[in-house]
Amino acid sequence: MDNVQSLCHSKWECKYHIIWIPKGRRKALYGRIRQHLGDFLHALARQKESKILEGHLQPDHIHILISIPPKYSVAQVMGFMKGKSAIHIARTYLGQRKNYSGMHFWARGYYVSTVGADEQVIREYIRHQEDEDKRLEQLTLLTEA
Numbered sequence: 147m148d149n150v151q152s153l154c155h156s157k158w159e160c161k162y163h164i165i166w167i168p169k170g171r172r173k174a175l176y177g178r179i180r181q182h183l184g185d186f187l188h189a190l191a192r193q194k195e196s197k198i199l200e201g202h203l204q205p206d207h208i209h210i211l212i213s214i215p216p217k218y219s220v221a222q223v224m225g226f227m228k229g230k231s232a233i234h235i236a237r238t239y240l241g242q243r244k245n246y247s248g249m250h251f252w253a254r255g256y257y258v259s260t261v262g263a264d265e266q267v268i269r270e271y272i273r274h275q276e277d278e279d280k281r282l283e284q285l286t287l288l289t290e291a
Contacts, residue, residue: 175205
């Protein structure tokens with residue numbers, strides 16, 4: 147019960163494991179974008195009174211463990227974060243200065259799972275996802291040879 151938070155008339159603990167990808171799963175999260183995107187996503191989450199508890203930016207997808215108050219739906223928070231971050235990326239890194247519409251950085255969907263007693267397992271999974279991807283890639287190369 148240490149993680150329980152409160153609003154005016156409710157106590158809550160709502161955590162979600164969310165994964166989303168760039169359009170076409172292209173490996174677009176390298177270099178400068180990767181360095182600054184984490185801080186920007188944290189700031190966007192705070193605007194929706196949410197908190198990213200754990201996160202990892204892979205070259206072709208993002209994993210986060212996020213706490214979202216029950217007054218916001220996961221869809222609201224994800225739509226806000228993906229939309230604002232796409233605009234930020236377009237203006238900062240892709241040279242778009244005008245309104246950013248008609249082009250999309252992120253793919254339309256996302257994966258979400260509620261987190262209960264498995265929070266520590268999910269935190270470890272997120273932390274070590276890159277190592278696991280490298281291991282699986284090496285196994286694939288060995289079996290193809």
